[in-house]
Amino acid sequence: MAGLPKANSSLSNAFGDYSTDQPFVFNKNQTTDQFIKKIGEVSREIGQKNGIYSSVMIAQAILESGSGNSSLASEPNYNLFGIKGTFKDQGVTFNTLEQDKEGQSYQISSEFRKYPSYKESLEDYANLIKKGIKGNTDFYKDAWKDQTESYQDATKHLQGRYATDKQYAEKLNAIIKAYDLTQFDQAKESKEVKKITAGPKIKATKTTFDFNERLQAKLLASIANKQRVPQVMTTKHFINLFRADSLIALASTAMPAKKIVTETLPTAASMYVTLSSGLLAILPPLH
Structure with a gap:
């Protein structure tokens, strides 16, 4: 994965052991919990605004950046998705692993975008998914909410397009399920403070009697x-x-x-x- 350092023991446990012949298992860990708290609500807003799955966005950020721990994702780069090129003329060079059609890995050196914060990285990702790539604006269209039945359709479409990893969709689905990320696909419930309206005026109890009453x-x-x-x-x-x-x-x-x-x-x-x-x-x- 782009810019992802060699996994230490905690990161190895987080992602689990897997191969192309074994189902991918993602174990919950504190590092990822903290990372979701950092980007969850921003991702929700961006997802709602652009009509894309925030759950998939967060899962990709977790997978691509090692829950924000990779050198590419850390300060001062903040590139959570391994998007190549430059952002407002800012970029950084890293070695990255790619896979060929047979699933064999190989390493190349590439320039990646550098962002001022996670927010810009998330917004740039949404822009990429909505506007596609040069020459094909509909390249990621089948991953949009209005073009799919569920987030699984989106992750299936991203495999082979966003990443060459043969288990990319399976990994994203496992992460989404482990952290219940679909909660971020819904708009946040409004917690507006209800205005206290004045109740009906209560007239003072009548203490006098008119002539007829007497x-x-x-x-x-x-x-x-x-x-x-x-x-x-x-x-x-x-x-x-x-x-x-x-x-x-x-x-x-x-x-x-x-x-x-x-x-x-x-x-x-x-x-x-x-x-x-x-x-x-x-x-x-x-x-």
Whole structure:
């Protein structure tokens, strides 16, 4: 891999032992965890903006740069993807391993782009995937989100195009699975602080009573035991007074009561008051 130094013991354990005849196994390690924390959210934003898989982008950065530990990826070069050439006239020369069609490795010396930070390296990678190579702008088109069903389609397309490694797609898929990198393929959930809106205004509890309320109270008290409207009050006035509070007022064929009820009614009971003209008013319970 471009600029990747000879693996030390920790890096060997991270990538595992493999050959073309064995499935690639990637073991989680602290170095890669820390690297993902550095580039994860930036990769998410760039992936969303360009319609490419951030999971694949991060996996390629891990694989191509040894989780940011290669000489090419380290400060002051920050080249995470082994992209050759120059970036704003800045470049650095490294030896790199390539593979021929038969899978045999060989070493060449090449100039690689040099970036001011990881962010520019990630953005340049996205630009390459979206705009392709000279003479073929659709070279990486089949790796875009809208051209694929899943990230596996993208990694399959990159093998043989982005890298000559015969196990390139398998390695990327193993890394994506080990670190659940597909989480970065989704837009980050917004955590906007909801504005606290003022609730309905609560009016102060009414502590005064108007004339009608006082009159109602007196009338209810006076007719609790004597269910007759006082002679000084007309039936119309009585109905208007209790219109809002009465449960119902019904026409009744019953004649005015001839027998006066003398028993005390409980305050929780509704009162049936006989009115003139054959009307019956049902008043709410006393509280």
